[in-house]
Amino acid sequence: MTDENTNLNGTPEAVHFAPRLATSDTFQSLFQEGMSLVEETAVYLDGDGRTEAKLLERPASLAYATESMRLTTRLMQLASWLLLQRAVNEGEMSREQAGAEKNKVRLDRLSSASTGPAWEDLPDSLKELVNRSVRLQERVVHLDQMLYQDKEQEAADTEGNPVVAQLNQLHAAFGNAG
Template sequence: MVSAETTPVTVDFLSRFTSSDQFEKVFREGMSLVEETANYLDGPGRQDARMLDRHGAVAYATESMRLTTRLMQLASWLLLQRAIGAGEMSQEEARKEKHRISLTDIGRGNPLSGSEQLPAGLLDIVERSLSLHQRVLKLDVMLNMQAKAEATEQSSPVNSQIDRLAAVLKVGRA
């Protein structure tokens, strides 16, 4: 009988994901959308807003606020994931910070009176931010599922008993 000491190997999805090309693409897209939005709202968006009537101006201001809030929450999430993946922040520190990020309250929102006047430039950025938001929500769900699975695996009474038996028998779990 061959007995080799082995330790359980858990694939750390978060660190693999945050160092992947897919994450880098989403990260760049998010950060570039933040910059593009700032440039639009400070430049062409100001001229566009001046051409709107009172209802359109209120809709523009409201949609701009929704957009910037959404992008800041998404950027915070992306930066948090990058910091965890780079080892700049522990999972425990991240859990403490994550409660400050709300991905659920930054969706489309209720229809606005005057929204038919919103400029195409703003609407384009809004739609792209909503698309990014949906992708980040899916990624967040996946990461949360992994974290819960790891916590369950670590706290499982069966795993605890197997670990104790392995220690007594001086064998590793595969």
Template sequence: MKSEPSMESGKTIRLAERRVFSHSFKPLYDEGMGLVEQTAEYLDGQGRIDARNLSRLAATLYAAESMRLTTRLMQVASWLLLQRAANSGEMTRDQVAAEKSKVRLDTASAREDAAGWSELPEAFQDLINRSLSLQALVRRMDDEIYGDHSAFAASAALRRSNPVSDQIMLLNTAFARG
């Protein structure tokens, strides 16, 4: 459902809201989905080859970071899909707000000074850094549009019985036709 940007204090335009609920959302959506695709291609192809040549320490870090990277990108993709559904009128903003409470935009990564980080393939490090930048942008936009609901999200996360099931349900909702 498209709507006009909200006004705060009667005069301030919320730029993130304007960006998400307009045609300028498409480049952000394309960037996010492109990064998901590039990451999948790397992890299924060259990444497997690169991982074989790592020390035990770096291979363990690679495995952990691969899981964090894919989790981070699944969450960002879910958020982007929900915003696209709202932008195209497939979901109301209230429905999106309810569903997005299942999306976590706080998947961390090891620091660059972590043991074994310097051994990780450069292409892999680039994907991690790009995903972190995208997640930070999406989180800022989410906070501006919907408000910072960190306390609510933390309590909701504790109540979850199965995060994978929640993610599948979220994706099904985002693609559901009504």
């Protein structure tokens, strides 16, 4: 008799909590936060942000245009990922289908010039939205790695040396302790 954490040979297997996390209230909270940030940003850029941008000097105005484009792009990519994951959670698509679709989503960091004179001249509201979007992106990237990239790495590891596979799992769980 085996339980869900052992294989047919009775050998213990790693417990994968990422799929459980992705379907939990924590994901729902992350989803709501992401969608709210998209909406809040759209309202700001179409309203107060437009007014604030008109008051900026030329260098700050260019920085505003650049950062608002980066912000919008980042949020659209994050919203796409969140919607894909929600579709998986609701059974509308498989994790494999979402994995193929999410390859079109760019989660890598879009740089933001969070220092320097141009950044300092930007409206505080824009800077706050940029910072919040970067923090959200970091959380989504972390969850994405747990859900998809670690699974791909694990599949490659199980074909090789089982000791290396276990060491990689320990490294993934605890990172570099040194």
